[in-house]
Amino acid sequence: MIPRSITISPADQAAKTGILLGVETTCLDLQKDEVIELGMVKFDYVADGRIVGVRDVFASFNEPSIPIPAEVTSLTGISDEMVAGHRIEAAAVESFVQDSVIVIAHNAAFDRKFAERFWAVFEHKAWGCSATEVEWRHHGFAGAQLGYLLNGAGFFHHAHRAVDDCHALVEILSVELPSAGAPALAALLEQARKKTVRIVGRTVAVRSDVLKRRGYRWSDGSDGRPRSWYIDVSEADVDVEIAFLKSEIYLREITPRLQTLTAFTRFSART
Structure with a gap:
């Protein structure tokens, strides 16, 4: 798969700017592991x-403190x-992303946490x-x-580097979804704009097998964050989920903690 050439959108199009982002790290522990590569593609x-x-x-590469x-x-x-000898400059990162309205990653629950830890923007x-x-x-x-997505869309891609994955996402999000009649990016943006609600249950691991199967x-x-089981659901499904917890898990009246999430807070280590 050949990356798209850099182009400027026509001035008469009311275009917005997004960022596709990927990081490679020394491992998966947010508290101690480090970013070794940051890749981003800015698109309209x-x-x-x-x-x-x-x-x-x-x-850009970044030399970590450990091998x-x-x-x-x-x-x-x-x-x-x-x-060796490489550093990712915070000022360069901020300058690159400052005019974007959304940042997209293929595993935002992972990438956002590491990105926020190293670059406050x-x-x-x-x-x-x-x-x-x-x-x-x-x-x-x-x-x-x-x-799977690339193969399903007819692309060949074998890289596992941050910026290569970002180039791949440009093509994936451009794919027309026949059942939606719109590009995949449109479906993603529609979902990202919706509020979701995090339901935080009790700290005890009651019927953990049932909770896991349900997606907790x-x-x-x-x-x-508090020691607890939790799940993120749509606003419309909150009452159904609380009823499930009452009848199947705790067998009594409960008042779980509810936290509303938006695209600005979803996937963050702070929520």
């Missing part, structure tokens, strides 16, 4: 979700020699997730993994 899109131009590309684990080098191809941006905020299986794809996740408290 119009109201119907069509991507009308790629404006710029950002790709890159062998399994990370094997997966990404990024070695200690490649990152991302704390105040709206975020979307191209893996979870498009119902890919409903639209005929085998799954939400980037490889466990927070162990290590990231500052």
